[in-house]
Amino acid sequence: MGEGxxxxxxxxxxxxxxxVALDNVSLSMDKGEFVVVLGPSGSGKSTLLMSxxxxxxxxxxxxxxxxxxxxxxxxxxxxxxxxxQSLALFPHMTVxxxxxxxxxxxxxxxxxxxxxxxxxxxxxxxxxxxxxRIDQLSGGQRQRVAIARTLVFEPSILLLDExxxxxxxxxxxxxxxxxxxxxxxxxxxxxxxTHDQQEAMTMADRIVVxxxxxxxxxxxxxxxxxxxxxxxxAEFMGTSNILKGTSRAEAGGTLFTAECGLKLRLDxxxxxxxxVAIKAEHIRIHRVPEEAGSLPATQAKVLxxxxxxxxxxxxxxVNGTLIKAIDREVRRVFKAGETVYISCLPExxxxxxx
Amino acid sequence: MPWLRxxxxxxxxxxxxxxxIIIVTASFTESEVITFPPRGLTLKWYPEALTSDxxxxxxxxxxxxxxxCTLLSIPVGVFAAYALLRMRIRxxxxxxxxxxxxxxxxxxxxxxxxxxxxxxxxxVGNILGVGFALMEINIPFMIWSxxxxxxxxxxxxxxxxxxxxxxxIQTFLYVTLPSLMPGVLSGALLMFILGLNEFITxxxxxxxxxxxxxxxxxxKIRTTISPSIAAASTVYxxxxxxxxxxxxxxxxxxxxxx
Ligand SMILES: Nc1ncnc2c1ncn2[C@@H]1O[C@H](COP(=O)(O)OP(=O)(O)OP(=O)(O)O)[C@@H](O)[C@H]1O
Ligand SMILES: [Mg+2]
Numbered sequence: 001m002g003e004g005x006x007x008x009x010x011x012x013x014x015x016x017x018x019x020v021a022l023d024n025v026s027l028s029m030d031k032g033e034f035v036v037v038l039g040p041s042g043s044g045k046s047t048l049l050m051s052x053x054x055x056x057x058x059x060x061x062x063x064x065x066x067x068x069x070x071x072x073x074x075x076x077x078x079x080x081x082x083x084x085q086s087l088a089l090f091p092h093m094t095v096x097x098x099x100x101x102x103x104x105x106x107x108x109x110x111x112x113x114x115x116x117x118x119x120x121x122x123x124x125x126x127x128x129x130x131x132x133r134i135d136q137l138s139g140g141q142r143q144r145v146a147i148a149r150t151l152v153f154e155p156s157i158l159l160l161d162e163x164x165x166x167x168x169x170x171x172x173x174x175x176x177x178x179x180x181x182x183x184x185x186x187x188x189x190x191x192x193x194t195h196d197q198q199e200a201m202t203m204a205d206r207i208v209v210x211x212x213x214x215x216x217x218x219x220x221x222x223x224x225x226x227x228x229x230x231x232x233x234a235e236f237m238g239t240s241n242i243l244k245g246t247s248r249a250e251a252g253g254t255l256f257t258a259e260c261g262l263k264l265r266l267d268x269x270x271x272x273x274x275x276v277a278i279k280a281e282h283i284r285i286h287r288v289p290e291e292a293g294s295l296p297a298t299q300a301k302v303l304x305x306x307x308x309x310x311x312x313x314x315x316x317x318v319n320g321t322l323i324k325a326i327d328r329e330v331r332r333v334f335k336a337g338e339t340v341y342i343s344c345l346p347e348x349x350x351x352x353x354x
Numbered sequence: 355m356p357w358l359r360x361x362x363x364x365x366x367x368x369x370x371x372x373x374x375i376i377i378v379t380a381s382f383t384e385s386e387v388i389t390f391p392p393r394g395l396t397l398k399w400y401p402e403a404l405t406s407d408x409x410x411x412x413x414x415x416x417x418x419x420x421x422x423c424t425l426l427s428i429p430v431g432v433f434a435a436y437a438l439l440r441m442r443i444r445x446x447x448x449x450x451x452x453x454x455x456x457x458x459x460x461x462x463x464x465x466x467x468x469x470x471x472x473x474x475x476x477x478v479g480n481i482l483g484v485g486f487a488l489m490e491i492n493i494p495f496m497i498w499s500x501x502x503x504x505x506x507x508x509x510x511x512x513x514x515x516x517x518x519x520x521x522x523i524q525t526f527l528y529v530t531l532p533s534l535m536p537g538v539l540s541g542a543l544l545m546f547i548l549g550l551n552e553f554i555t556x557x558x559x560x561x562x563x564x565x566x567x568x569x570x571x572x573x574k575i576r577t578t579i580s581p582s583i584a585a586a587s588t589v590y591x592x593x594x595x596x597x598x599x600x601x602x603x604x605x606x607x608x609x610x611x612x
Contacts, residue, residue, distance in 0.1 A: 055513050075516040076525075088514035092532040101528075102518035153519065 004031040005067070006189045007052070007157055012061035014047055014213075021047040022058065023213035029157070029191065034183055037193045038200040039210030040236070045193040048210070049159050052191070053082045065156050081150030081188075083160040087142055089134045095121075095145050096130035102153040116152055123185055124148045140171050147179065151186055160192040164199065176202050197237055201225065209233050231275045231352040239350075240280035240324040246273050247351070255296070256349065260321035263296035267346040275352040282348035283325035285314065285340050292343035302338045316342060374591055381584035388579050399585035409586050411563075412570030413593075415481050419556070419566055420549030422485030423492070427545045430489065431496030432538060436530070438497075439504045453497055464491055465558030472559065479561040487559055488549040495548065496541040503537025547594060 007029040014022040021044045029035055037045045050056040052063055054075035063070050070078055090098050096117060103113040121127045124144040134142065143163060150158060163179075164172045180203055183190055194200055200207050201221045209216040209224060209232075217224060217233045228234035234242055245258035247270045254266040256276055264276060289297040300316040300323060312330055316323040323342065334340055376390050384394030403409050438450060468487050469478065477483035507530075515529040516522075531538075553568040560569050567590060575583055 053513075053517055055516075074521075075513070076519050076521050078517075079519075080517060082514065082517040084510040084514060086508050086510050088508055088510040090511065090515075090529060090533075092535070101515075101520075105519040105524060149518065 005029075006031050006033075006065065007191070008062075008064040008067075009048075009052070010062045010064070012048070012051060012058050012063070014044075014051065014056060014058045020213045022051065022061075025061070025210075025213070025215055027208060027215065027218075029189055031189055032187045034180070034190045034192070034203060034205045035208060036200040036204035036206070037191065037208045037210055038195065038197060038236070039216075040195055042212075043195075043210040044213040045195075045210055046161055047213075049082070049161050049191065049193055052157070053080050053159055054078050079153075079156050081153070081155030081158045083146045083150055083158070083163045085162045085165050087146040087163075089142060089145055089149070091134050093134070094130065095126065095132050095134070095137070098134065098145055099130075099149045099152050101149065106153065120148045120152045123151075123182060139167055140175060143167070143175055144178075147182065151182070151188060154188075156189070158188045158190045160190065162193055162195070164194075172199070173202075179203065209236065226279070227350055228277055229350075229353060231277075231354050234275075234277035234350065234352055239277040241278040241283065242352070243276050243278070243321070244273075245276070247271055252294070253346070256351075258318075258321070260319045262298045262318050262321070262323070262342070264344055264349050265295055265346045266349050266351055268351050270351050274354065277350040277352055278344050278348060280313070280324040280326040281311075281328070282344055283316075283323060284343050284345075285316075285325055285327055285334060286343065287340065289341045292341060295343045295345070297341035297343045300340055300342050302334045302336050302340060304336055305334065316340070318342070377584050378588045378591065381581055381588045383581050383584075386580065388581050388584050399581045400589075403582040403585040404589065406582065406586075408565070408570045408574055409567075409582075409589075412565050412567035415484070415560075415564055415570075416550055416567040418481050419485040419488055420546050422482050423488035423549040424542050424546045426486065426489040427493055427496045428538060428542055430493060431500050431541055432531070432534065434493075435497045435500035435504055435537075436534070439501060453494060457494055461491060461554040462558070465555035468555065469558050478559070479564055481564045484556055484559050484564055484566065485549070487555050488552050489545070491552070491555055492545055492548045495544045499541030499544065500534055500537045503534045506537075507533045543598070547597060550594065550597075 005028060007027070009025060009027040012022045012025040013020070023044075025044070025048060027035075027048075037048060039045050047056055051058050054070070054073065058071070065078065065080070090101065093101070099117045099120060100113050103116060108116075117130070118127070121130060124147055126141060126144050126148065129137070129141065134145070137145065146163070160179075164175050167175060176199055179192075192203060204221055206218065207221055207224045208218050211232050217229050219227070224233065225237050228237055228239060231242065243258040243260065243262060245256055245262075247254050247256045247266060249269075249271065252265065254269055256264045256266050258264070258276070264278075266276070284292070286292055286297060291297070298318060300318045303315040303317050303322070305315075306313040307330075310330065311326050311328045312333065314325040314327060314334065316325055325342070379392055380388050380390045381399055382395050382397070383389050383392035384396045385392075434453060438446060465487070468490070472478045472480075472483050511529055511533060512525050515525040520528060551568060552566075553572065556566045557569050557572070560566060565573065571583060571586060571590075
């Protein structure tokens with residue numbers, strides 16, 4: 001186990017009757033890392049978080065925190081900070097008392113509590129509101145109180161379960177930046193759960209994509225977005241073009257022929273039926289097939305085009321299949337109805353596992 | 355049609371408080387028997403009622419019985435409601451029905467059964483026995499009140515408390531209980547007022563020495579129709595109003611009875 005290793009989850013399994021909420025999940029986090037668990041509803045995100053917090057007892061597998069196995073440690077001794085989706089602020093306490101709660105429980109001296117609460121209030125920008133009751137706060141302010149309350153006792157790890165789910169779009173985006181900033185100031189090792197891929201992209205150092213209780217892919221936002229490894233991840237990340245077809249060996253390497261007839265060269269050695277993902281900005285459009293060089297070019301028809309500032313977005317038709325393309329060469333324009341040829345560099349074609 | 359609405363509201367109000375107004379006004383009569391409208395205007399029945407033995411004893415007994423019943427009902431109600439909702443208990447459904455039983459068994463039968471038990475255990479003539487009886491017959495109100503508070507509570511509140519470092523007991527004392535307080539207080543208020551007013555079961559269980567105010571009033575009215583009874587009733591009404599007022603001031607009922 002590495003020096004800066006804070007969390008180590010090994011082969012976690014949790015079943016609810018016939019539902020497998022966690023299916024052999026392993027995950028590790030280093031000190032100061034911001035990891036986002038991304039997945040659709042029911043993929044096991046909360047179950048994973050609540051297992052780490054100690055509210056769900058896994059059927060098998062181990063959880064280590066700072067090198068210590070915590071499977072049998074009760075939640076109140078784990079030193080894990082949790083922000084629940086409902087926030088779970090204590091309605092009968094003021095802002096100050098909410099934040100001071102974990103310190104009072106730890107029997108810290110009064111002055112020390114005051115000092116710490118004031119410092120954390122400053123970090124989350126809530127100074128001056130300490131006497132307010134919770135119902136006198138806005139949604140964003142409540143969010144901050146919940147985060148302050150968990151940060152104030154300096155937990156080994158901070159767990160956030162869809163903390164922004166209840167906020168409207170604008171406030172949500174503000175809080176995403178805010179949580180990142182707080183993270184940079186405090187340096188807390190943070191594990192956040194969301195089903196919003198944009199949120200994951202904005203906030204994470206590393207994204208863990210979950211599906212049906214299993215980890216589908218782990219990587220930086222850039223990796224997950226640009227190099228999805230499975231059909232599920234590509235679809236979930238909203239990759240523009242996902243095509244079904246067959247790969248086979250060919251003189252120059254691997255050739256993929258999509259069901260619609262689109263031919264693509266792959267730089268991976270794969271064979272058989274499957275899917276590929278191509279981002280819109282990686283589709284190259286040509287007037288004549290020769291422009292594609294040695295790469296296969298497939299005939300397509302321009303359906304629509306949209307000028308969007310520094311790029312043009314095209315919708316193309318290849319034998320009835322819609323292909324989306326983004327062209328940054330705005331000096332060269334294709335008209336709707338025009339016949340063109342499309343190709344794609346092999347390194348930009350992602351072979352997807354199912 | 356605002357006038358129609360006003361008439362309706364006035365009608366409803368009159369229906370509810372008119373009998374009370376009659377008894378209150380009747381207490382000011384100068385005549386020797388209760389009359390309405392009152393003849394003349396005097397306050398002389400008040401000192402007479404307030405200093406009379408039957409009234410004072412009844413009042414004290416009622417306060418003790420209702421107070422004891424309320425005190426008992428708090429732990430019983432909180433535990434019953436919380437345990438039934440949050441703990442895994444066998445025969446939960448049966449217990450839940452059983453807790454509502456006091457409402458389905460006529461009060462008179464309850465009184466008789468309790469009298470039987472008290473007679474065996476020597477509790478007849480003990481005012482605390484009356485208090486216990488009041489608790490037993492009215493406890494569903496407390497349980498309902500606390501149950502709605504438990505249901506309204508965010509279940510993650512207790513988990514949050516634990517993740518912040520509070521053990522089970524600390525969590526219950528510092529987080530669960532305060533969150534249930536609104537329900538406990540409105541339940542306690544109901545228990546106290548119901549205890550103060552309860553008549554049928556009390557009638558069966560009390561002796562001369564442990565007569566509660568309603569029983570004392572009833573006994574009195576059968577022998578005399580002196581306006582001092584109206585005066586005593588007025589004080590009784592005031593007592594109930596004061597209870598509500600004080601509790602409102604202390605705990606801010608508006609926030610809780612929503
Ligand atoms: N207490 C429970 N009892 C039974 N099944 C449960 C329980 N908790 C979770 N599950 C099931 O386990 C699976 C994973 O649930 P989980 O709450 O971890 O999903 P999630 O990824 O957090 O979803 P969401 O985005 O909707 O919060 C789901 O199929 C869910 O129905
Ligand atoms: Mg969840």
